[in-house]
Amino acid sequence: TWTTESIVDEQVEAIRRQVGSKRAICGLSGGVDSAVAAALVHKAIGTQLTCVYVDHGLMRKGETEQVEKDFVAATGVQLKVVDASERFLSALAGATDPEQKRKIIGREFIRVFEQAQAELVAEAGAAGEDVAFLVQGTLYPDVVESGGGTGAANIKSHHNVGGLPEDLEFELVEPLRQLFKDEVRMVGQELGLPEEIVQRQPFPGPGLGIRIIGEVTRERLDLLREADVIAREELTAAGLDREIWQCPVVLLGDVRSVGVQGDGRTYGHPVVLRPVSSEDAMTADWSRLPYDVLARISTRITNEVSGVNRVALDITSKPPGTIEWE
Numbered sequence: 271t272w273t274t275e276s277i278v279d280e281q282v283e284a285i286r287r288q289v290g291s292k293r294a295i296c297g298l299s300g301g302v303d304s305a306v307a308a309a310l311v312h313k314a315i316g317t318q319l320t321c322v323y324v325d326h327g328l329m330r331k332g333e334t335e336q337v338e339k340d341f342v343a344a345t346g347v348q349l350k351v352v353d354a355s356e357r358f359l360s361a362l363a364g365a366t367d368p369e370q371k372r373k374i375i376g377r378e379f380i381r382v383f384e385q386a387q388a389e390l391v392a393e394a395g396a397a398g399e400d401v402a403f404l405v406q407g408t409l410y411p412d413v414v415e416s417g418g419g420t421g422a423a424n425i426k427s428h429h430n431v432g433g434l435p436e437d438l439e440f441e442l443v444e445p446l447r448q449l450f451k452d453e454v455r456m457v458g459q460e461l462g463l464p465e466e467i468v469q470r471q472p473f474p475g476p477g478l479g480i481r482i483i484g485e486v487t488r489e490r491l492d493l494l495r496e497a498d499v500i501a502r503e504e505l506t507a508a509g510l511d512r513e514i515w516q517c518p519v520v521l522l523g524d525v526r527s528v529g530v531q532g533d534g535r536t537y538g539h540p541v542v543l544r545p546v547s548s549e550d551a552m553t554a555d556w557s558r559l560p561y562d563v564l565a566r567i568s569t570r571i572t573n574e575v576s577g578v579n580r581v582a583l584d585i586t587s588k589p590p591g592t593i594e595w596e
């Protein structure tokens with residue numbers, strides 16, 4: 271008979287006991303779990319916590335601002351933002367294979383995060399303080415499956431910090447270890463986090479990097495971001511957010527299709543809508559979205575995103591298709 275309030279109180283107590291007067295670091299991914307973990311730890315130890323957000327430039331429109339502005343405004347947490355988008359783009363140049371992209375993004379992510387971490391440890395050290403803890407948003411299902419997450423945001427099994435003294439290890443703080451996703455959302459709500467963060471649908475760590483088929487370029491990212499935000503706006507306006515597990519929008523970067531607009535012929539990229547319903551992402555079915563919602567998304571994308579002249583709908587279940595295209 272847990273109430274959300276009692277979970278919060280209990281965890282705040284436990285975190286205070288664990289961390290004492292030392293300092294902690296938490297990486298924010300933009301997702302629900304790390305946000306709630308950070309908010310909980312911040313409630314417990316306040317300014318002893320510093321959060322790090324690596325902006326890899328592969329987020330959707332508005333998501334980085336959500337972390338930088340809304341999350342900080344809601345919690346008052348100290349946040350270090352590292353803008354590494356140039357670095358990720360150059361590292362991704364020429365990469366087209368999905369697993370290669372994941373590897374590159376994961377590798378760069380760890381490097382940038384560790385560097386930021388090392389800087390924070392050094393700064394604290396200069397001030398005579400000891401950073402001894404790393405906060406992780408590990409959930410109960412992650413514990414059970416041991417290694418639930420994959421990709422760039424997964425730094426879960428990563429305790430040892432490169433570039434620092436060999437013997438320096440962080441002790442983990444994992445306040446969500448006993449919770450399921452819906453409980454985590456309730457805790458987030460209790461802590462006053464913005465709705466857009468607490469109710470956020472799953473989004474892969476490698477971000478839009480694996481939603482562009484072909485090479486990831488700045489231009490393609492911009493196109494996809496515009497198309498994606500239109501789809502999200504219309505799905506939200508239609509009240510479908512809770513019904514849909516997630517709806518990737520995929521840019522076929524290496525495909526061009528002929529179209530006609532006004533008096534002119536266009537030669538642009540198609541995007542694919544991939545709305546799915548699912549319980550746990552292990553299996554999924556394609557969502558039977560109302561035709562009028564699909565029509566609005568299609569009309570708006572082709573009108574408002576110059577460079578995209580065709581919208582396709584993915585009607586494949588999982589299996590055999592995965593949710594993402596890469």
Ligand code: XMP
Pocket residue numbers: 372419420421422423424472473474475476516551552588591592593594595596
């Ligand atoms: P698939 O495409 O395998 O996706 O059906 C299942 C769920 O996992 C997400 N996904 C990822 N998450 N890093 C992540 O953190 C990844 O590399 C990755 N690939 C897929 C996907 O969005 C879906 O929720």
